[in-house]
Amino acid sequence: MTPLTRRDFTKLSALSLVAGLSPNLHAQSDKKIGYAVIGLGRIADHFLPATGATTNSRITALVSGHRDKAERIAAQYGVPSNSIYNYQNFDEIAKNPAVDAVYVALPNSMHAEYTIRAARAGKHVLCEKPMATSVADCEKMIAACRAANVKLMIAYRCHYEATNLKAIRMIREGALGQVQAIDSSFGFNIAPGEWRLSKTMAGGGPLYDVGIYSLNACRYLIGEEPHNISAYASTIDHDGRFKEVEENVTWSMRFPSGIVASCSTTYGGQMDGYFRVYGSKGWLQVDNAFVYEGLRLRADYQGTQIDEFNPARDPSQFQAETEHFSHCIQTSQQPQSPGEEGLKDLQYITQIYKSAGIPI
């Protein structure tokens, strides 16, 4: 099997830490990390209650263009009125000592601007995936956070999710023997009018939004970076939704050890996220691998059969990632999914688009 590198060990150790997260780990700091949530859309609705459920994090500010909505949520989470910001006065957040970090839950195209402005305001940044709409923006975000000496984490939920972590452990511990191939897909039938259908706001189509989960999974499952990527994209568009972004993407990857992977994504049909990993001594499969709940791990290796449904309910994944980031802030550790991880995916997405002939 692929020998574990020092980097693998560091990564695994971070993962184990997350997997075994226990309250006493947070005893090192009594002060909960205060978050400003930037953007009060759908994903914030998961982050807000999740953060309330952590032992080490709390909501201390909101940033929104809709004052009414913000007031309502502020009341719910005990956020004082003077800690509600809009996109014009956002930079004043620098003066708010209750805000240690921000959660960037905006459309993709705004991730870079608000990560950089937050860093300049001296706040740590937890930024949703995809990190940005271009490699150049990712690099600017990393540089800004480095210059401001704040932490930057990309909100890759699956890095902190028990079933995904178990699959990683099984693979790294050799349960499947030598991994040979991975299949993974994730997509959905997008509603008309979503900002995700705007190339300017989203950067691209389903690859940016959900295909990125399969791409990222292939990388974290085996701890390797793809050496070769080739792809096709298409837009069938039977109903006029796809004027700006592609509808379907399929791509193949080859990793340094020889492991191959095939992935696909779509905005044109329901494509429940999954991955299958095939090894010399068996296989494992995770269904609903990338959604908020309902994950199921099946495996058959070396005489062992597994069929495990993960009973964890939403928003536990958001809770785990927030706990991790707050813990990293409290203990001055590098997050398991730093900006560099988001940058890599953007580099591969760029390669996929290039291979598929999509201008980026």
Add this chain to the structure above:
Amino acid sequence: MTPLTRRDFTKLSALSLVAGLSPNLHAQSDKKIGYAVIGLGRIADHFLPATGATTNSRITALVSGHRDKAERIAAQYGVPSNSIYNYQNFDEIAKNPAVDAVYVALPNSMHAEYTIRAARAGKHVLCEKPMATSVADCEKMIAACRAANVKLMIAYRCHYEATNLKAIRMIREGALGQVQAIDSSFGFNIAPGEWRLSKTMAGGGPLYDVGIYSLNACRYLIGEEPHNISAYASTIDHDGRFKEVEENVTWSMRFPSGIVASCSTTYGGQMDGYFRVYGSKGWLQVDNAFVYEGLRLRADYQGTQIDEFNPARDPSQFQAETEHFSHCIQTSQQPQSPGEEGLKDLQYITQIYKSAGIPI
């Protein structure tokens, strides 16, 4: 959705015929089609009892390099001793009026020679997949059968198998709406010493042997031919089995309508064959899609959920394909999977190898 072409209708009509195969269809000829089985290996062990179970076919001769084994099987199937041939005297089969057709169950590299010799002996040919080890051989086989005015069918079991046929019908009838993407894989952990590991005998690795099922499935599921194919192959070979053929292949395809497909195959691990088809109105998945029994169809489309286990047992698939071929001989019809179908797959396999940098 993709409009049905005239060719689709012809194909569907052939498929419906197969699906609805009933004994009275064979009443047109009282004489059962007599088969000579060429090669008494593993796959012949399925074909022999299956043919015995048909209403329109019987075993009338055997061709083998192992006289003892052939005598034993001949006794079992009522084949007279003088209808046992070896590879030297095979051409004498021309003089045997009890033999209407041959079943070529030899290693891939011998398909061309025995198809051509059988055609010259005036016998119809049912040839196992892959049709041959090269496009040139496929073309010679087609030409030889045409010149001899005998029928040539490639033994694509899945074209005659109820669950696969149901998936095809559902897709063509629009149950899934506009198909967007297909995922399919099939592979297994090969035992050392198999002839399949010899490039000379097999033509190539798992793509020739089992990956061809995924390739063929993508084509028959949507009734389109791929316009673009790109691929990667790799040989990790942790135990010395892969000196001649590749271990893993992954490939992406783009079809004229915009449908994309991602496939993989391996000889390095258990990869249960499946396909998932994603459409604008739902999806369907067949597990164990390419094996002799245990097929399971699941689907979720337009408010309908399906979970159907196919109780058919081996060798029913062999029975169905043989019945079809015999019926075509009796009624002078073109088989649903003629030589041209096998040739196409060899052309695509050649493209995949070329894209993956494997000499062919």
